Amino acid sequence: MLREIEPLSRQINTHGINTHGNTHGHAPVLPNLPCHTCHFRSANFCGALFGRGGPATAIAGKHREIAARQNIYRAGEASDGVLMICEGWAVRFVQLPNGKRQILSVLMPGDLAGPTSLVEDQLIFSIQAVTEVRYCYFPFAEIRARLHDNPALFNFWLRLTAAEQREADRRLVDLGQRTAQERIAALLTYVMRRCEQRGELLDGEFPFPLSQQQIADFTGLTPVHTCRVLSSLRKKGVCEVGHGCVKVNEPAELQRLGTLK
Amino acid sequence: MLREIEPLSRQINTHGINTHGNTHGHAPVLPNLPCHTCHFRSANFCGALFGRGGPATAIAGKHREIAARQNIYRAGEASDGVLMICEGWAVRFVQLPNGKRQILSVLMPGDLAGPTSLVEDQLIFSIQAVTEVRYCYFPFAEIRARLHDNPALFNFWLRLTAAEQREADRRLVDLGQRTAQERIAALLTYVMRRCEQRGELLDGEFPFPLSQQQIADFTGLTPVHTCRVLSSLRKKGVCEVGHGCVKVNEPAELQRLGTLK
DNA sequence: CTCCGGCATTGATTCGGATCAAACCCGCGG
């Protein structure tokens, strides 16, 4: 059987959740969750930003929370800051006029959403919470100012943009050259790796809150065909996907399917 | 009739051209083409890098030249610098083990190749000259050092990475959601726009040295199907592609085909 | 408990693009 992913709500905040698609500009700030209790206080971006034990309040990253399925950011809105996912999953996507959508990337805790948007601009993508999401918001001006006199942050930023570019390149190859099965296997492998790093991979099992529709939007397929591929993977005994998580029985085989060619 | 694209060779250098697939590390440096004669001396990257009329030699960007079809950079090679295309066209692509390739982006004069690789790394893509190419090479260390005390360069860099990201996102949508005709129309429109900016769009006609095979590799299609789509566009009277250039009869229609949905 | 609505599943059919194959065109070397 598949382990359930526990909804990370509850103990934090069940009231006051934004339920009508607001942007981060309107999502409620959580007053009782300052940076010093945040999981990412000393990791990745925040670690570089704050330095070793420096005062977290210097650059007021504000924690906010938003319910699943709500938009965190909508394409075209004014954007004067960067946000980091602290808890939960989100997707960065482009909404097409004909109703289709392309998911550009999956955002997991620690990820910055649209980091290259350090330049104020009309962004073409939107961001939507997949699960309930707690995130943190940093104004451009603060970051840019600090990039100059904070070498750690500067290095982090260069590495980050490089990594984003490389990931985008990889996805381009996926969508341009690979079959449905390969794309889906690649996605599962990618998420598995990331969960492994976060210590969330237990016995081949890891949380996976994306719906089949969302997998389809990510891989450029239809939900129907996505379902068939997942069924096929299940029949082959490679893995099972559902109920908010994935159980991988044959990691090597999954890896092979996603890397091949 | 279609206007021929004049080979930009000749008056510069017909001897000494690298004809055996070397990397920039081995391509001959052109001693007689210092920065002060370069077309891009005061534009884009170089403009920001050198400042207003500052000494071009401070950061010795070295001009090199390479013949069409040769590799400028090969995936996996050590990379300790950034290169800028000064003259000619190149493509940035991923070579797959099964012989297929995915072209990630088309590089035209003024473009930086793999700019996000300011971090030394194993790059997953290669770069190949489409026409004869003259390019310029800048070591990472120099650029990084100058990013700190050169606000113009710093801003340029932020804008550049943002623009790259946005372009990658757009391509992801193309490959994930659009039909063959739409992808090809989008490519032609993109190149037309860029040529227009460079003043190379005359009477709907602009240089286009990509082969059908290369268009196919860019769009994730087969050369055969690419040919069919081009034929269809020709029959519709929208545009003609061939002999190194494109003649667009109905820009609005081409635009529509590439943007639609 | 039952009804209802959204997601997942499965089958039948269609269609866009790949693949296979043959001819064609044209520049080039001999």
Added chain:
DNA sequence: CCGCGGGTTTGATCCGAATCAATGCCGGAG
């Protein structure tokens, strides 16, 4: 002048994924 070879064109066929459609499966509201 001829023959060669790489890229282009066109036709016939195949296949992967989309589309259309029906059924099943919960989970939540009443």
